[in-house]
Amino acid sequence: MGTINDGNTHPGATLPWGMASALPHTKDFREKANGPAYYNFGDEKIYGFGNVNLSGLGCPVAGAVPLKLSTGKFDWDIENFASTYKDEEAYAGYYKVTLEKHQLVAEMTATTRSTIYNFTPQNDDKQPINLFLDLGANTSHRKGGSLKVVSPQLITGSQLDGAFCGFQKSTNxxxxxxxxxxxxxVKIYENQKVTDKREVKGDKAGVVWTLDQLDQGKLEVRVGISFVSEKNALDNLRKEQGDLSFEGIHQKAIAEWNKQLQKVDIETSSNDDEQIFYTALYHSLLLPHVISDVNGEYYSREIDKVLVADDYTRYSTYSLWDTYRTLHPLLALLYPKEQRDMVVTMLEMYKEWGWLPKWELFGYDTFVMVGDPAVPVISDTYLKGITDFDTELAIEAMLATAANTKKNPTRPGISQYIEHGYIPIDDRGGDPQKFSWTNGIVWGPVSTTLEYNLADYNIAQLANVLGKNELAKEYYRRSDSYKKLYDPKTTFFRPKLKNGNWMESFNPTDRFFDIRWEGSGGKGFVEGNAWQYNFFVPHAMNDLKSLMGEEVFLSKLNDLFSNGEYDLTNEPDITYPYLFNYVKGHEKKTQQLVREKGDLHFTNTPSGIPGNDDAGTLSAWLVFSQLGFFPDAPGIPTYQLTTPKFEKATIHLDDYVYNGQTIEIIKTGENDRYFNQFTIDGKVREEVYQLSHQELVSTNELVFNTVSERLSEVKE
Known part of the structure; x- marks a missing residue:
């Protein structure tokens, strides 16, 4: 699922939250980045196999340490390595394929920080096999690296990576x-020419092993990865693989995936439905990924220091504008220890850098996207009962950007936001013709204002539970300023000038602004238009309903879906099918739309994700939706309910925080789509369509009683 249709997922071998992954590359990355996907199902050729690959991102990154194969005389030309292929097999933690041109069967599996390959010839024609490590080929916009010959069997080195989404920082x-x-x-190449040097570097550097015959009938390759040093990469390899065989490592990978995926058991007679659900859960466990080594060391690129994570696992690759909405709430529920360490990681980043991450990658922040998305992750985590982190530090870190009107890379436009309560369209800083993520320009003043409102609400929520009443009062007030951008005449949020007047020539369907790329958002908006942001006040949905009037609220919500403006492939309106739960008597529309969108857009096919998975964000949406409850407002520990997909699902909560509670979710009755009665541990509940987090994690049994077909008519 998602290996075409711009889902940007991959079938490679990796572990949950793994640093390393073994993956076929069906693109030639030598001369250019060539897009964010390493693998597209149906591409004609495989060019090689990468060992650091990330799932569901929107810009080229990694694809690092690429291994390429050829037979016969070695030649640098890329087409000598490209091969048609057949007989693909992909399972969690394992991938296998036959390279037809080279007559080799390639198998691969992984540990958290290393990979292992078996390359086995299919025939006995005795052609030499060439294994090529090509440091000039990776997905990143930065090319090249360095390598050192330790012995004929062992090479260490590094590969350059950087310029993610136009942010110009790099790392190794x-x-x-x-x-x-x-x-x-063994032959070492520098500037694409053989050299006698034992250490080389450059964008045309590489090493070739030529093997006239294979000992034990197969070529085994082991690769350790680190973001700290070559020594640590070797230590990671040695300590995680030890004396284990390929099959031993494969079996450990299977066991680890079973352990994590079995947090949820579903009962269904449909093989397709089972595979769709568990693939979505699988994709939800790939990012953020571990970045600390087996000795606890990690590299903090922002301060150029190697540090040690003593009492936590350090994580990296935080696509937070996406993942704060669905992925981190899912991790907080099903994987609370990992979520706790992800929060501690973010707070340690603040201690090191002076700000919370916005879009952190490999030890530095790229500042990609908008808002202040670390704040709702931290607040929501605490409010879900995961409190084992420094809350005073958390408040300090949140205020470091929320109250900083000077140099503020995380919240551009903060001065205007504080002064006006919104960011004016005619006072958004920077130069749109020379866009960068850190030049102070605000991409989408309306969207950014609404994002800051949500972040401020989460600051208030955390301050409130910590007894910081005055701070909470101030930030609750700030979170209400969305009202200044709501125009009752057009019934949309729309851009405003700094003098308080509306920007004229307003078109709610506009998708083009003067920043980033065509289609990146209408005037005032980010990756969407006024329709997609019309209900983006998740922290104050009842207040928004009052502001609009219930009749307008319902009418606009229906129009959003009927006129084709709803877009599940992008984040701002991802929760909107659940908003009918806020209008009494219309809750069945939520149940209709959630099932309709889920069944339509998530299928057991290579195109089975509706768009870029955004580091697991869309997949996590499906996991929640098929279980029957959804976190529509980060910072408010409440779930909106919908009809579960399955007759029964069992959630096995973690011992950490949740004391190993087991929750059975059961669907009974005559209808697969709609429910009208909800019981908790056998007691009928008056509030049918919402459930608090505390109620969820304290119960043993939730029963959705479905309504008969003749009573299931949906109100518009």
Missing amino acids: IYFALEINQPNPQ
Whole structure:
């Protein structure tokens, strides 16, 4: 699922939250980045296999430490490595394929920080096999690296990565690569030419092992990864793989995936439905990924220091504008220990850098996207009962950007926001013709204002539970300023000038602004238009309903879906099918739309995700939606209910925080789509369509009683 249709997922071998992954590349990355997907189902050729690959991102990154194969005389030309392929097999933690041109079967599996490959010839024609480590080929906009020959069987080095989404910072991905052949021919390349040097660097550097015959009939390759050093890459390899065989490592990968995926058991007679659900859960467990080494070390690129994570696991690759909405709430429920360490990681980033992450990658912040998205993650985590982190530090970190009107890379436009309660369209800083993520320009003043409102509400929520009453009062007030951008005449949020007048020539369907790329958002908006942001006040939905009037609220909500403006593939309106739960008597529309959108857009096919998975955000939407409850407002520990997909699902909560509670979710009655009665541990509940987090994690049984077909008519 998602390996075409711009889902940007991949079928590679990796572990939950794994640093390393073994993945086929069906693109040639030598001369250019060539897009964010490493693999597209149906592409004609495989060019090689990468060892650091990220799932569901929107800009090119990683694809690092690429291994390429050829037979016969070695030639640098890329087409010598490209091969048609067949007989693909992909399971959690394992991938296998036959490279037809080279007559090789490639198998791969992984540990958290390393990979292992078996390349097995299909015939006995005795052609030499060439294994090529090509440091000039990765997905990143930055090319090149360095390598050192430790022995004929062991190479260490690093590969450059950077310029993610136009942010110009770079870092190194370190590796240690070991083969199992006793007497290989080894050639080192610098500037695409053979050299006698044992250490080389550059964008045309690489190493080739030529093997006339294979010891034990197969070529085994092991790769350790680190973001700290070559030494740590080798240590990660040695300590995680030890003396284990390929099959031993494969079995450990299976066991780890079973452990994590079995947090939820579903009962269904449909093989397709089972695969769709567990693939979505699988994709939800790939990012953020572990970045600390087995010795606890990690590299903080912002301060250029190697530090040690003593009492937590350090994570990286925080696509927070996406993941704060669905992914982190899912991790907080099903994987609270990992979520706790992700929050601690963010707070440690603040201690090191002076701000919380916005879009952190490999030890530095890229400042990609908008808002202040770390804040709702931290607040929501605490309010879900995961409190084992420094809350005073958390408040301090939140205020470091929310109250900083000077140099503020996280919240551009903060001075205007504080002064006006909104960011004016004619006073948004920077130069749109010279856009960068840190030049102070506000991309989408309306969207950014609404994002800051949500972040401020979450600051208030955390301050409130910590007894910081005055602080809470101030930030609750700030979170209400969305009202200044609501125009009752057009019934939309719309851009305003700094003099308080509305921007004229307002078109709610406009998708083009003067920043980023065509289609990146209408005037005032980010990756959407006024329709997609019309209900983006998740922290104050009842207040928004009062502001609009219930009749307008319902009418506009219906229009959003009927006129084709709803877009599940992007984040701002991802919760909107659940908003009918806020209008009494219309809750069945939520149940209709959630099932309709889920069944339509998530299928057991390579195109089975409706768009870029955004680091698991869309997949997590499906997991929640098929279980029957959804967190529509980060910072408010309440779920909106919908009809579960399955007759029964069992959630096994973690011992950490939730004391190993088991929750059975049961669907009974005559109708698969609509429910009208809800019981908790056998007691009928008056509030049918919402459930608090505390109620959820304290119960043993939730029963959705469905209504008969003749009573299931949906009100518009």
